[in-house]
Amino acid sequence: MTERSGKNRYWGKLTPPKSKAEFFDAITMPAPAGEGTVATIRLYGPIDSWGGWWGISASDVSDVLDALPESVTQIILRINSPGGEVFEAMSILNMLRAHKAAVLGVVDGLAASAGSVIAVGCDETVMSPGTTMMIHSPSSIAWGNAAEMRKTADILDGIEESIIEIYRDKAGESAWGELLSAETWFTAQKAVESGLADRVAVVKDAGETATAGADDEDPADPLEGDDVEDMYQSARAHLGLRPIGASASPKPPSSPEPGEPNRKENVVDHDAFKAGIRERLGMTDANASEEQITAALDETLTEQADTPAAPTASIPAGTQLIEDNVLTQMRADAAAGREAREQQISDRRDGIIADAMKTGRISAASAPNFRAMLDADETAAAKVIDSLAPNAVHVEEVGHSDTLTSADDSLYGSIFPTAKEA
Template identity: 40%
Template sequence: MNPFKPNRPPAAALTARAEIPTPVVANGVATLRLYDVIDAWGGDWGVSAGEFNAAIDALPDGITEIRLLINSPGGEVWDGLAILNALRSHPARTVAVVEGIAASAASFVAAGCDEMVMSRNSEVYIHNAIGYASGDAEVMRAAAEDLERLDRNIASIYAEKSGKSIEYWLAEMPKDRFMTAEEALESGLADRIEGADAAPVARARFDMSMFARPRGDRSPQATLPELPSSTEPGDPNRKDDLVAYEDLTAGLRERLGVTETALTDEQLLAALDESLAERAEPDEAAAPAAEATPAAAPVADGSVVVEAGAFAELQRQAALGATAHATQQTQRREGIVQNAINEGRIAPASREHFLALLGKDEAGTVAALASFPKGTIPVAEIGHSESEAVTDNQRLAAKAGWGTTKKEA
């Protein structure tokens, strides 16, 4: 149902160009639209902070939620910040719903709300601040500093929403990134996609290794650190082991009744230990001699009771899975160090040192190895062997079976 269609006042009664009636309220929820450029002039130029915030001020008491529908190309940073802070200061919960695109200033207005919802097929666009200046070198330097300050200010809004660092977003903004609804959700800017059904936990798993190929992540931080990746140096990608390991963890989750798929190995093993500890053993001394059926021991919520042999098998499989996972980690880190040695970044004698560093801080050590120049450490014999000095005539003679000629000093 379109809340803006019934009983719409004439154009003169609108409090902002963003098609905001006076006001649209239902069951304590006020619905507003931001469907235009954000511009300090307002009027024919777009929606100003003054116009938009006047509509917010006109909302009646008792509003518990402001639902802001957005389809805007953005505009001026300071007016966008003023709109965002007016929404922040209102006691109602704010929900931004991106219906078309939340671009530029509209993107941080949406990200600054209590909840950011992407409609299906909607998009977000982020970029560095843009400005214009005219003057001497000092004026230009000051303008550049102003833009850098604004970039950091905007990045802080994205960082607060997503949980990622300001530096992460400062690296993403110069890319002029368009993000789909799914990418906005994955990046942490969006909280959910409206209209997208929640996918059930996958039960069946398939070995898709025959189709594997490097895909080239769009984001430099998109690689998961704990899983083998075809983009890592060396040869760490052992898909047969990985598929077997995933089958094992899926089986453990199914038997324990755990639906959360993001659990770490330690959390999954802890759930198994807890379930084993809570399993009540029969008390033979208290059992009556008659053939009466003993009362079943109470089972705590969230626990699953299974036959003792099945639990022993689960423990055995969990131990095997942990061992396989540790082996994968060791082999993958050895591949990283060996690749650095092959490229001449580090000496072979440093192998154990860098393996120990990878165990303590993998991301930092990988970054350090990548910063070392290639070819610093020779990886082949310097000079030429005697075989490399063989002339073309000698090669032809050897091929013809005429024997070889000793090289004289």
């Protein structure tokens, strides 16, 4: 069942009340026998250390108990709660146990999680017809290294044992560990059969509604008008760690009924969360208030918003960006240019050798050596070749020239003219 309604239930979609009396109160009336007084306290809502309309805190309960008349000898504690913070529940239970009045716990709707701990711990526990009780293992949220998480797990194990002691004192020995691990839901009759409740019955209220301590409130209700909005804005800022006046609306705790997320006990969530925020903000004061932490977070967020974006990397002067395909083509062109240049150098050196042979400075046999000298040091080799005397080496074979004729050949030719000459 997931419907959230009823005069005294203010988690979920309903508008938060302006007064604690609208969902958490106590009334008193004379006992039937005429001796002493019976007080009824309604615990309708989540159990939460924040108090206010976020839930019922140990401080809220202590205020109501302190305001009860001295004549009270019996307290009827009416419960309809999804549970909440286990330490707050233990504190509430122990305050009720420490009170001189006997405490009758009456489950009016749901006594789940930490709410079941309070119900079972009363002097007598009554399940109203059609009601439900749920028990489960405690849970928490943790962050940190493996050692820190193992430490949290050890803490949870210890808290579970403390919860089992409450159930064991009421119902005796049972497989409590397995029942808690399985998250066990009991009908009214099953709760009685398990020993967690004493009977199923309808218990009448103590009388007409009247809020304990209400007459002491200032006629100009401090929870009216602008102060109410300030209180709600402050609560939003604390819960969401946003600046007061943030646009996001508060999200009250959700019910753990079937089909909805289960709001189970937060063992070390509040203090650990504050410590984690302080550490990230660099705050060294372990006693810093929530307002100081919120202010520091606001300042940090403002500084981050004012910090200019990192400049875009600039290209150094004289540097050009080119595409990959252009770079590839440029490399190919450079290779072709180098090849053409090398061919020009080779042709020039071949020309030097050819000219030296033509002018009779070097012979064909020595040409390769001089060519190698040019490859090694063209300037020095060219100077050596130029220093050689021209015509020192025959460059044409005798008897094969068309231009040069010896004296013997001339005499022979005059005596025996060739056929062409005849």
